[in-house]
Amino acid sequence: MSQTLQDTETASPFEPDEVEQITRAAWHYYNDGLTQNEVADMLGVSRIKVSRLLEKGRQSGLIELRINAPHAGCLTLQKQLISAFGLVDARVVPSASELPVVPRIGRAAASFLMQKLEPNDLLAIGWGETVATALRYASPTFPQNNVSLVSLTGGVSAYVSTTGLYGPQSNAHLIPTPLRVSSQELAEMLRLEPYVRYVLDMAATARMALIGVGVVSSAATLVRYGYCTSTEIELFARRGAVGDILGYFYDAQGEILDLDIHRHVVAIRVEDLRHIPNRAAAAAGLQKVDAILGLLRGRLANILITDQATAEELLRRGK
Amino acid sequence: MSQTLQDTETASPFEPDEVEQITRAAWHYYNDGLTQNEVADMLGVSRIKVSRLLEKGRQSGLIELRINAPHAGCLTLQKQLISAFGLVDARVVPSASELPVVPRIGRAAASFLMQKLEPNDLLAIGWGETVATALRYASPTFPQNNVSLVSLTGGVSAYVSTTGLYGPQSNAHLIPTPLRVSSQELAEMLRLEPYVRYVLDMAATARMALIGVGVVSSAATLVRYGYCTSTEIELFARRGAVGDILGYFYDAQGEILDLDIHRHVVAIRVEDLRHIPNRAAAAAGLQKVDAILGLLRGRLANILITDQATAEELLRRGK
């Protein structure tokens, strides 16, 4: 029932001296404005190697391109979202309908986190593709600021490299279970496991959470990864579900429904989630508008990271 | 006696919608990985225009390239510096003897500040080319985090654009006098001016200061900009001066000398400077090694931003 979420290469644990090489190459290339050939001469490697080092650095998030605009994105839409839905903050990335949304929102979420997280913070993470992508971009910065991770649900271990760059200080506390298990009894037992309880308790103390938003359709990531069947989803839809967070389905007003599946999920309780002061939801796409609207109405999240088209539709369909 | 320090263009005050254009172009180009041609199509402008927007964004610091290595620079040297001189922090940029040092150290200092400054912080700044360069790169990020500036000395107004991107919240409090004036009496009077006193008092409350380090030679920036004559410098050297900060000359042990010029300077008192918990000195170059050594021995600064060659020499000449 549980599968890996991340098939593509996860955040690569570098060789230690490769990091050094990337760092120096990046410094010379970007800050000193040298050409790749000149950098190659200084490092004593071939030009193409420099090109690859830089590429690797950018892919992995080691080299971050930060846009320091007073409003990175669409300022007006951000403000409108904040006031229309009473949010704490919002990020809106410019639209590009033909480009895949997940990496775009993931990057925006990563950039948001890197801006907002302070040294020694604890970041709680949910389940989902967008969260996974965001973490891939943001996680190289965590050891530096001694940011620790804690999971809000089971099933996230698949996309967080617990080894990787994580040093002795920074740490990742993951619930070592699937997101959903096959029976209420098993879920209950797992939730009572000491380590699982420990992680769940810790998650409730985080200052910032990043969560994904699931849609109620057979295209849902939950279905794709085998945690739900299409049949179940159809049933939930008839019961009024418009979306899910952390495996909990809610209706258009953001009220959590009373469903059997909720008792099969190994995750923080929704009441505890609400105690996390900054709950950022990262989601975009017109098919997710209903889900996002419910989420915001129910105040399940108070920060939204989305794209222009989605933001406009959210505002049109209004509160 | 006072001259402008910064002849080149200062941080440009953009058109508001130009910032928007730069932001979107940067997003599409760097985050979405589109080519300049594709970005041009999306924004409805010519390709070369996109190229220029990006260039402008990078120049101005609006687009920041951040290297998220656990150790951006030379980790080993940084650690050695910290332990050898009892520093709070250090940054070492890789060496490149043929490149001009000031912009390189300036960038490193800017990057350090952007990493360390927290929202609503107050940053105190000294006088000097390196400080000016660092500010040019870092200042576009200040309005975003509501970071304010306060000057530690006179003479800085030349290189801080008080208008620029500064909005209603962020602010720059600069001492509106030259660094040094021609008589003790005048300096005294200026120091007693209400606004000057206000700024000096405020500076003493800053959590972070960025200061430059002057050398004692006829090539010193102080001489170049007419605040001192070569003759004076020679005199100071005979009295044992190895460097200066904020116009105060000190000896090899970092003890401030008793010189007439110090009574002509409009600047915070050294005792008050020491109350600022984080005092970052940005300086590099072998001709500055003596000055830096004195500075560190006297604990005038407790953070050092320098380059590899300088760091190695500092460690060799040791504490």
Place this chain on the structure above:
DNA sequence: TCGATGCGCGTTCAAATGATCAACAGTTGA
């Protein structure tokens, strides 16, 4: 009104870059 000056813009072209491909080394498994 006219000319001068400066600024923004697009064209052209050389330089820089990254994708593709083939060779190669190291590793695994039979």
Place this chain on the structure above:
DNA sequence: TCAACTGTTGATCATTTGAACGCGCATCGA
């Protein structure tokens, strides 16, 4: 021991990029 496989390296070439140049427009002063 060999063969297959995987991952890394360098050569080649098309694409992408930025610098140099020249044009057109607006502003300014006479």
